[in-house]
Amino acid sequence: MDILLHIPDPAAEAWRVAFARALPEAAVALWPERSDARFDYAIVVGPTVEHAAALGRVKAVFNLGAGVNAFWRIPELPPGVPLIRLEDAGMAEQMAEYAAYATLRAFREFAYYAAEQRAGRWSPRERRDKAAFGVGVLGLGVLGTRVAAALRDLGFPVSGWSRSAKAVAGVRAFSGADGLAAMLPDCRMLIVLLPLTPATTGLLDRRTLGMLPGGAMLVNLARGALLVETDLLEMLDRGHLAGAMLDVFAKEPLPRDHPFWHHPKIEITPHVSGLTQIEPSVAQIAGKIRALERGLAVTGIVDRERRY
Numbered sequence: 001m002d003i004l005l006h007i008p009d010p011a012a013e014a015w016r017v018a019f020a021r022a023l024p025e026a027a028v029a030l031w032p033e034r035s036d037a038r039f040d041y042a043i044v045v046g047p048t049v050e051h052a053a054a055l056g057r058v059k060a061v062f063n064l065g066a067g068v069n070a071f072w073r074i075p076e077l078p079p080g081v082p083l084i085r086l087e088d089a090g091m092a093e094q095m096a097e098y099a100a101y102a103t104l105r106a107f108r109e110f111a112y113y114a115a116e117q118r119a120g121r122w123s124p125r126e127r128r129d130k131a132a133f134g135v136g137v138l139g140l141g142v143l144g145t146r147v148a149a150a151l152r153d154l155g156f157p158v159s160g161w162s163r164s165a166k167a168v169a170g171v172r173a174f175s176g177a178d179g180l181a182a183m184l185p186d187c188r189m190l191i192v193l194l195p196l197t198p199a200t201t202g203l204l205d206r207r208t209l210g211m212l213p214g215g216a217m218l219v220n221l222a223r224g225a226l227l228v229e230t231d232l233l234e235m236l237d238r239g240h241l242a243g244a245m246l247d248v249f250a251k252e253p254l255p256r257d258h259p260f261w262h263h264p265k266i267e268i269t270p271h272v273s274g275l276t277q278i279e280p281s282v283a284q285i286a287g288k289i290r291a292l293e294r295g296l297a298v299t300g301i302v303d304r305e306r307r308y
Contacts (some may be wrong), residue, residue, distance in 0.1 A: 001023070001025055001026040001027070001040050001041070001289075001293070002026065002027050002029070002038070002039045002040050002041075003019060003023065003026050003027070003028045003029070003039060003040065003041045003042070003043065003289075004029055004031060004039040004041070004042045004043070004044075004054060004058070005019065005028060005029065005030050005031065005042075005043050005044075006030075006031040006042070006043075006044040006045065006046075006047065007030070007043075007044070007045050007064065008045060008046060009045065011278070012030055013030070014278060015064075015278060015282070016028050016029075016030050018278050018279065018282040019043070019282055019285075019286070022282045022283060022286040023286050023289065023290075026040075026289075031054075038057050039054065039057065039058050040058060040059050041058055041059055041060055041062065041289055042055050042058045042060075042061045042062070043061075043062045043064060043285060044061060044062070044063060044064065045063070045064045045065065046070050047061075047070060047071055052077075055077055055081070056077060056078050058081060059081070059292065060081065060082045060083075060084055060289075060292060061077060061081060061082070061083050061084065062084050062085075062086075062285050062289075063083065063084065063085045063086065063302075064086065064276055064281060065085065065086055065276055066085055066086055066087070066091060066141075066142075066143060066195075066274070067085075067195060067196060067222075067223060068085050068195075068302050068308065069195075069196040069197075069223065069225075069307070071083060071302075072307065079304075082301045082302075083301070083302040083304070084288060084298065084300045084301050084302065085300050085302055085308075086276070086281055086284065086285075086300070087142050087284065087299060087300045088142050088143070088146070088280075088284075089276065089277060089280040089281040089284050090275075090276075090277035090280045090281070091143060091274035091275070091276065091277075092142060092146035092147070092274070093146070094273060094274045094275060095143050095146070095147055095193065095221055095273050095274045096146050096147050096149075096150035098219075098221060098247070098269075098273040098274075099137075099147045099150065099151060099191050099219060099221065100150055100151065100154060102189070102191070102217070102219045102245045103135055103151055103154070103156065103189050103191075103219075104154070106188075106189055106217045106242075106243070107133050107156075107189075108128075109125060109128075111243075112125070130155055130156060130157075131157060132188075133156060133157070133188045133189070134156070134157050134158075134159060134186040134187050134188050134189075135151050135156045135157070135158050135159070135187065135188070135189045135190075135191065136158075136159045136160070136161065136183055136184065136186070136187030136189070136190045136191065137151070137158065137160045137161070137171075137191050137193060138160075138161050138190065138191070138192045138193060138194050138222075139160075139161070139162060139192065139193035139194040139195070139222065140160045140161070140162040140166045140168060140171075140173070141162075141193070141195070141308075143193050143221075143274065144160065144162075144193040145160075145166075145168050147191060147193060148160045148168055148171045149168065149169075149171070151191075152168075152170045152171055157172075157186075158170070158171045158172070159171065159172040159173075159174060159183045159186065159187065160172070160173050160174070161173075161174045161175065161179055161180050161183050162174075162175050163175065163176070163199075163306075180208070180211075181211060184208070184211035184212050185211060185212070185213055186213070187212055187213070187216060188213060188215070188216050188217065189216065189217045189219065190212060190216060190217070190218050190219065191219045191221065192204065192218070192220045192221060192222045192226060192227075193221055193222050194222050194223075194226055195222070195223075195307065195308035196222065196223035196225055196226060196307075197306065197307040197308060198307070200226055201225050201226065202225070202227075202228050203226055204218070204220070204226050204227040204228060204231075204232070205228040205231045206228070206231040206234065206235065209231060209232065209235045209240070209241065210235070210240065212240075212241065214239075214240055215241075215242045216240075216241055216242065217241065217242055217245070218232065218241060218243075218244040218245070218246075219244070219245045219246075219247075220244070220245075220246050220247065220248055221247050221248065221273040221274065222248060223248050224246075224248040224249035224250040224251070224252065225250050227246075227250075229250060229260070233259060233263070236263065236265045236266070241265070242265065243265040243266065243267070244265065244266050244267070245267045245268075245269075246260065246266060246267070246268050246269075247268070247269045247270075247271055247272065247273040248271055249268075252270075252271060253270065254268065254270075288300070
């Protein structure tokens with residue numbers, strides 16, 4: 001069995017070693033080694049047109065991440081080649097931690113207390129009513145479901161929205177355009193974990209953000225292009241939104257002159273909410289390759305029409 005890895009990262013050799021250890025029956029090559037050879041499987045990050053021919057000859061392509069929007073920039077893979085994304089592989093726990101921190105920080109007003117400390121003031125505030133602090137999660141896939149469950153377990157009233165109806169225990173579920181309009185007015189905190197598709201690009205615009213109640217917070221852990229950045233700035237500057245915590249951006253790294261860097265109501269992190277972990281990712285992909293070799297079905301296959 002021959003496996004091609006394309007991982008433009010300083011850790012590429014560590015990935016190769018890990019796959020070789022997990023699949024000792026396979027020959028694992030790093031792109032562009034043997035790039036003209038015929039491979040059985042390709043495991044990639046950030047494919048380009050240069051890789052299209054090689055990817056079209058394999059049994060399956062594995063994406064080293066949950067988001068697959070990079071694949072739509074290259075000629076489409078032949079219909080018979082499944083595109084398979086990572087499912088969790090350690091990312092869900094990290095995103096649940098991030099979402100819990102952002103939610104608790106807002107609910108307990110820690111930013112206010114930090115400002116009071118800098119001003120040398122001792123000014124405790126009344127505790128907020130947690131039952132009135134609704135949290136909404138956009139996207140109820142593997143990652144969104146884990147985030148919604150974590151916030152539910154912290155005692156927050158949690159709602160979740162997805163394109164098609166889904167059920168998560170203890171979470172109010174909404175779906176479709178009408179469901180989104182019904183959910184947003186109750187969300188003091190909105191956490192975004194949607195895939196990037198033609199239907200979701202620019203979804204978080206002035207109109208959608210305006211459906212949130214005054215003083216709401218936005219947390220984007222998905223893809224930067226879901227958000228219309230100028231509309232977010234407008235909503236923050238006129239006071240409709242209290243703040244935003246952003247881990248993803250339309251252009252990354254975030255340009256040095258971007259207004260997000262120094263906006264008083266925005267906190268940014270450099271796309272670290274759910275880092276891909278080598279060992280759990282390799283174990284998941286190796287298990288699926290072995291299943292495919294035995295003719296078994298696997299999960300995580302991307303629907304080409306929905307693009308996730």
